[in-house]
Amino acid sequence: MQCDEYSNDEYPIPLSTKLISPLKLSPHPMNADIYGADEDVSDLVELIKVGGEIRPLIVNPSGIIISGHRRNRAATILGWSVVPVEVREFDSPIEEIGLLLRENTYRNRTLEQRIREGWCWEMVEAAFAKQRQVAALKQNQVNSDDTVRVNLPERQELSTDPEARRTRNRVAARVGVGGSSYARASKVLKAIDLMEQEYAQLAVAWKRVLNNQSIDAAYKLLKSPPLWRERVLQVISTGQADTTIKAIAHLKTNTCTLNSQLEQENQQTIEPEKFRVGDLVRVNLNYMKDSSDLLKWNGYWGEVLNLSLIGSLKVDMGASILNLMPKDVLKVDEIELEQARRILNLKKQQDKLNDLEQIILNFLQKQSSISQDELIHLQAIEQRMYARQT
Incomplete structure (x- = not known):
């Protein structure tokens, strides 16, 4: 990805202009690189229909949008003749890019x-x-x-x-990702970008794994033999499975599509995840039947308390302690351990929590990262709990 410089010598928009046609504005070249060229703005279109107005877009004097690409596209879809703009001058392209990134901090991003x-x-x-x-x-x-x-x-x-x-x-x-997870996801995304040049469908499936399943699952594909990886992604891309676990199960049950030598190579290449006491792990029991009592914990994370000689894990879920096998969990790197322990300590006091507090804590215990707003809610629950105890 290149942050190319471009000239601001021409000034097609007078600095005093407050309203302009959305068709006369140009997207910033970095916006499509980061967020894609064809973002779905249907939700925003509906909101604008109800509200009837939008926040001013921020543009540079050349008419390049710095903030408000989705708003401009929604206004175009709605057939607006003009949109409100705030024209700003920037000392450098770097400052423009910095503002573009900051203005997207609170939007929902994959x-x-x-x-x-x-x-x-x-x-x-x-x-x-x-x-x-x-x-x-x-x-x-x-x-x-x-x-x-x-x-x-x-x-x-x-x-x-x-x-x-x-x-x-x-x-x-x-950007709300742990350091090691960011490094692994970066390697995966670089590989996806390379794959996209020749196998666009498989690249889309790999992105789906990264965005909807987990960094860990996408990274395991990166470490897999190329042919095995392509087979797994082919199953996902054709809609026969929506996760790598289901795709591998599909391949194993359909023996005509799976070469035994390839399976053996795959097992040798992907080493089992190694866990330590204090690791945060997410419960991943998608292979279990609905009748299992453990399934109520599926998707929640907890802290590893103990490792047995046979490799099983004792995991603190706050309200309960679970005995799980390594195949039942995925490592979580994005959450600070101190923040996780605060949540788990509150979950241990379930009988003292009201319904809303339990809902909030259950929500936090399923997140891949904890935002500043969510930390404020956590602190409020802690303060209320402390007040009750005193």
């Missing part, structure tokens, strides 16, 4: 979109760091040549030193 945001945040942070470095050099007159150039770096360069890793962790937190 995991793929958040990872692509992270890639661009890495480049933005690197560019600003370079600018600060150049400014310091000029300030101290270390470099007598005033023709210092600041170029936006390629994203691949950012993983080669400790500072780059710190940048990666900051960026991961900014």
Whole structure:
């Protein structure tokens, strides 16, 4: 992904303009790279129909949209002749991209979109760091040549030193993903982008695994032999299964489509997940029948308390302790352990929680990451619980 510079020398929109035709505005080149060119805005269209107005779009003097791509598209669909705009001047393309990313912080995004945001945040942070470095050099007159150039770096360069890793962790937190999960998802998405050039259908299926199933499931496909990976994705892309677990089960039951040597190679390539005491794990019992009592915990995460000699796990779910096998859980890297323990400690006091508090905590115990707004709700429950105890 390139953050290309473009000229703002021409000013087709006067700075005083407040209303303009949506057809005269152009999307920012980075918007489609991150969020896709054909986003579904049907929900927004309905909201605008009811409300009859939209927040002003933010555009630069060249008529390029910095914030409000979905609003502009919805207004076009509704046949609006004009939309409200706020025209801003920016010192550099980097500042435009930074605002574009910040303005999308609170929208619903897929995991793929958040990872692509992270890639661009890495480049933005690197560019600003370079600018600060150049400014310091000029300030101290270390470099007598005033023709210092600041170029936006390629994203691949950012993983080669400790500072780059710190940048990666900051960026991961900014887009709501854990550092190690962000790194794994980035590798997966790079592989998907390569696959898309030749096998678009399979790439779409792999994105579905990443967005709808888990980073772990998508990463296991990355580590699988290519032929096995393609077979699993083919099953998903044709609608015969909606998860990798179901796709593998389908392949195994339809022996005519599964080469035994390939299955053996797959088992040797994918090592079983290794767990430690203190790990956060999500219960994944999709293979069980509906009659199992354990299924009520499916999708919830808990903390590993103990590992047995035979490999089974004792998992603290807050309101209960479960004995599970490694195949029954997926590792969760996105949530801070301290935050998870706060939720589990409250769940242990179920009899002291009201119905709304239990609903909130159940919701939090199914999330892949905890937002700032959700932390505020968690703190409020803790304060109410403390007040009751005193």
